[in-house]
Amino acid sequence: MAQLSLRGIKKRFRETEVLHGIDLEIGDREFVVFVGPSGCGKSTLLRLIAGLDPITDGEFVLNGRSMNDVAPSRRGIAMVFQSYALYPHMDVYENMAFGARLMGLDKAHVERRIAEAARMLRLEDLLKRRPRELSGGQRQRVAIGRALVRKPDVFLLDEPLSNLDAALRSEVRLEIARLHREIGGTMIYVTHDQVEAMTLADKIVVMNNGRIEQVGSPRDLYETPANTFVAAFIGSPRMTLIPVTSDGQRLAIADGGAVPLANLPEAGTLTLGLRSDAVRLQRGTGVDGFAAQVVYTEYLGDNAFVYARLANGTLLAARTTPNDLFVPDEAVTVTVEPGAAHLFSAEDGRRLAP
Structure with a gap:
């Protein structure tokens, strides 16, 4: 004992x-x-x-x-x-x-x-x-x-x-x-x-x-x-942390699109945390989401990770299937799975209740 x-x-x-x-x-x-x-x-x-x-x-x-x-x-x-x-x-x-x-x-x-x-x-x-x-x-x-x-x-x-x-x-x-x-x-x-x-x-x-x-x-x-x-230390790839602004119903990046999210805790400046399996990449633009550009892909056999640069310079990791090929510089839109977002205070980094 x-x-x-x-x-x-x-x-x-x-x-x-x-x-x-x-x-x-x-x-x-x-x-x-x-x-x-x-x-x-x-x-x-x-x-x-x-x-x-x-x-x-x-x-x-x-x-x-x-x-x-x-x-x-x-x-x-x-x-x-x-x-x-x-x-x-x-x-x-x-x-x-x-x-x-x-x-x-x-x-x-x-x-x-x-x-x-x-x-x-x-x-x-x-x-x-x-x-x-x-x-x-x-x-x-x-x-x-x-x-x-x-x-x-x-x-x-x-x-x-x-x-x-x-x-x-x-x-x-x-x-x-x-x-x-x-x-x-x-x-x-x-x-x-x-x-x-x-x-x-x-x-x-x-x-x-x-x-x-x-x-x-x-x-x-x-x-x-x-x-x-x-959030950033635990998990591989590490969680992507994105500075965003909230109007209570959507989270937006300056000149980079917005995603709708329910039950946002407050309006103002927040930090949005996204795991690689919490996001989806759609080719092109024109849908609700963050505009991004593909940087490179990690092919791991049973799955793959695509890294895309958002309009504010943040590098985001997204898990994809091995057969879903993306090429460097391709324009994509990042959408968020319902209930998969993490929200943190922009001031001190503490977790916020949804």
Whole structure:
């Protein structure tokens, strides 16, 4: 069992504050992903949980006990680093055994744990190899196995797939998801890749500039982003954000057409958010919609994305079928699927109720 509570967590390096009062609850057996752009504070927060850096202000509570002054080795937490951090002179078995031996476990107990971890991670045939004899994916599995042997209450993973190529990232991501289902531990995973976050997480924590923008399930964040930052960060392709004016019944772009929308929250200047599957492209002009010009098409086999430039310069992504071909510079009209538009305040970017 592992329940974590972060209460008003702040972190300063000299005069620079990088975390500005983080409040977060993480439940037992949850798979939580911290996601955000580089420099947003997600890895710093992970290091505070691990005890590798001191907390400037606030309190970290694990299973009802304050961890602020508890040494990292006594927190019941294991961390998997981006750089693998394997001992090059030790073989896989010794790398996995090292931490367990420091815990004072007897040889038989260590061997049982290594055998169990090696089975889970399919490392049985690699136990006598040294790190230089392993692929990147195998090294990362060894790093995960070393953490697994310690049987911690909480697993921390700091961008564990960033050094792998695309095929290996997909493979190891599946391993991590399967491992979480099998062992049922609490996992906190840091990444800047929103695809990893969407495919792995029970709960996503979106961070920006040392603050939490939104916490929720992948579906919550995709379908009801709290603001324009979350809307643009979650989803691939990213949501198109368009400055528009509203008269209460239509949303218009200057010299670029308008779309009718029901139940608009207010008149005035707004930001319209459109996912790629929320829009349709019609050839030519003359219908209600935004005038646009095709820039290029991404053909992906089972579907395609067409990128078109609106009159105000915004580049919009639209999902189309592979057989629906559009050519560069072709004139098109963008229409919006009913109920698929997202509306945000033009002043502060917050989500507006429809």
